[in-house]
Amino acid sequence: GAVVSQHPSWVICKSGTSVKIECRSLDFQATTMFWYRQFPKQSLMLMATSNEGSKATYEQGVEKDKFLINHASLTLSTLTVTSAHPEDSSFYICSARDRGGGELFFGEGSRLTVL
Amino acid sequence: EDQVTQSPEALRLQEGESSSLNCSYTVSGLRGLFWYRQDPGKGPEFLFTLYSAGEEKEKERLKATLTKKESFLHITAPKPEDSATYLCAVQETSGSRLTFGEGTQLTVNP
Numbered sequence A: 001g002a003v004v005s006q007h008p009s010w011v012i013c014k015s016g017t018s019v020k021i022e023c024r025s026l027d028f029q030a031t032t033m034f035w036y037r038q039f040p041k042q043s044l045m046l047m048a049t050s051n052e053g054s055k056a057t058y059e060q061g062v063e064k065d066k067f068l069i070n071h072a073s074l075t076l077s078t079l080t081v082t083s084a085h086p087e088d089s090s091f092y093i094c095s096a097r098d099r100g101g102g103e104l105f106f107g108e109g110s111r112l113t114v115l
Numbered sequence B: 001e002d003q004v005t006q007s008p009e010a011l012r013l014q015e016g017e018s019s020s021l022n023c024s025y026t027v028s029g030l031r032g033l034f035w036y037r038q039d040p041g042k043g044p045e046f047l048f049t050l051y052s053a054g055e056e057k058e059k060e061r062l063k064a065t066l067t068k069k070e071s072f073l074h075i076t077a078p079k080p081e082d083s084a085t086y087l088c089a090v091q092e093t094s095g096s097r098l099t100f101g102e103g104t105q106l107t108v109n110p
Helices: none
Strands: A004-007 A010-013 A019-025 A030-038 A044-051 A067-073 A076-081 A090-098 A104-106 A110-114 B003-007 B010-014 B019-026 B030-038 B045-050 B056-059 B062-066 B070-075 B084-092 B104-109
Touching: A004 A090, A010 A019, A019 A030, A019 A090, A019 A110, A030 A067, A030 A076, A044 A067, A076 A090, A104 B045, B003 B084, B010 B019, B019 B030, B019 B084, B030 B062, B030 B070, B045 B056, B045 B062, B070 B084
Parallel strands: A010 A110, B010 B104
Antiparallel strands: A004 A019, A019 A076, A030 A044, A030 A090, A067 A076, A090 A104, A090 A110, B003 B019, B019 B070, B030 B045, B030 B084, B056 B062, B062 B070, B084 B104
């Protein structure tokens, strides 16, 4: 299957700092990428949908000024958690769909811990 | 609003003991139903996509089936390495997003 790479796989930061997570589709072009958040023993919660070259669409209750999403190319989307606080600590997962509109492939996830 | 309910929440099997996981869904129009496997601390790994009632797909010890209201993931003679959380998700015809169920945590004991 297609490969989606996420970086970093884990990050620890101090409260008030900003953290950027990258999501790359390695062997296909992704017109649409999705960002999810997952709490322990819970399912994936969709945060936002990003389309290449346009603004991201955020789910209800997700602060767009806090979670900045940029989808600058067909192979790269970034999620920036701005002014992170301990409650932002979570597992963030990106996914990408290829231009053919087929299956959704997921990255390995990024564990964020805010101290 | 799309709804996906998975059962049971957790399932413990002995190696070789076959069983099934259930995914019940409510969607205005189904574009696809997806099964994923997720290991602890990892992103979901794609298993199957089912598009229409009556469709079946197999991969090694796993077989997924679909009706108009639910999907089953059958596990035949499971091995300890099949232990994981299995996630079901639906995509409706009018959108691109997936709606996930809460998952079934499967443990296979040797």
